[in-house]
């Protein structure tokens with residue numbers, strides 16, 4: 067994996083205004099997704115006239131690229147903008163700014179009439195499949211819904227595909243006739259996965275797919291996702307609020323804080339030598355199974371500030387034990403500190419050795 071390919075593109079030369087079908091020279095074919103300076107600001111209305119009085123900067127300049135077949139974990143506390151990144155990539159939300167190159171097309175510029183193919187190639191798995199499955203219709207119909215919308219196959223062929231998908235996720239084909247409430251949480255998530263899988267997608271955005279499940283069931287679903295990835299060459303953007311979940315499934319990890327990526331690295335690199343104090347604090351919160359290993363838990367002071375009015379300078383500085391004067395005034399850019407390891411911290415190289423005073 068060369069580093070140049072995985073460079074977040076905000077630091078790559080700016081692209082001229084290119085047509086959606088054109089191939090920019092800097093997106094190599096092995097890259098499936100290249101997100102450049104993506105922003106999503108939600109307007110906040112106020113007053114009698116319901117004018118826009120402020121903006122929630124839910125996603126505020128996010129750049130990352132993904133290689134075909136990899137799993138990128140996207141992690142950060144609740145409210146930092148992970149779901150909004152996913153929804154904007156899928157064009158379920160209209161981006162405020164930025165580019166999203168998916169297989170050499172800037173999909174933010176695709177006219178809505180051309181979204182159909184994209185909707186097939188990019189699928190989403192939700193945290194709570196119960197709310198995304200219609201309780202009144204048999205799960206077979208829910209799984210077949212996408213096929214029907216896209217006019218794929220005859221009735222019989224669709225049924226065969228659903229049966230196959232159910233088997234592939236470890237459910238009996240007779241599940242087709244049953245209703246969502248007849249399944250356990252883990253089984254319902256398998257149905258959610260079958261529904262994505264049946265479309266034969268290239269990229270799956272999994273938004274906290276195991277966060278609502280018991281720990282024992284979590285690992286079964288994670289193992290299933292990994293098997294399916296190998297079998298079908300899937301690419302996963304795996305969203306979680308908890309680093310311990312992505313630790314085992316991700317090839318690389320991106321850590322988000324208040325609308326921005328603050329660190330992006332190979333999983334092992336990130337866990338062994340963190341270069342952002344926020345990631346270090348998240349890692350310190352992971353329970354360690356081995357009693358011989360002791361890790362000082364870093365308790366962050368205060369809450370996540372509001373994305374309505376993020377702190378000046380480094381957004382993390384009010385909670386950071388390493389903060390210096392420069393952090394209050396100058397925003398650190400996301401930079402490649404060592405090959406393949408990106409961090410947005412003025413003191414990135416000191417993070418690994420630093421701990422808050424007790």
Ligand SMILES: Nc1ncnc2c1ncn2[C@@H]1O[C@H](COP(=O)(O)OP(=O)(O)O)[C@@H](O)[C@H]1O
Pocket residue numbers: 108122123124142143144145146147148149150151373
């Ligand atoms: N439709 C919306 N309108 C206004 N604000 C929103 C909307 N959706 C999300 N937000 C805000 O954007 C921020 C990021 O939310 P979200 O992407 O759901 O974070 P996460 O998935 O990391 O928990 C939060 O402050 C949330 O309140």
Ligand SMILES: [Mg+2]
Pocket residue numbers: 148149150
């Ligand atoms: Mg979310």
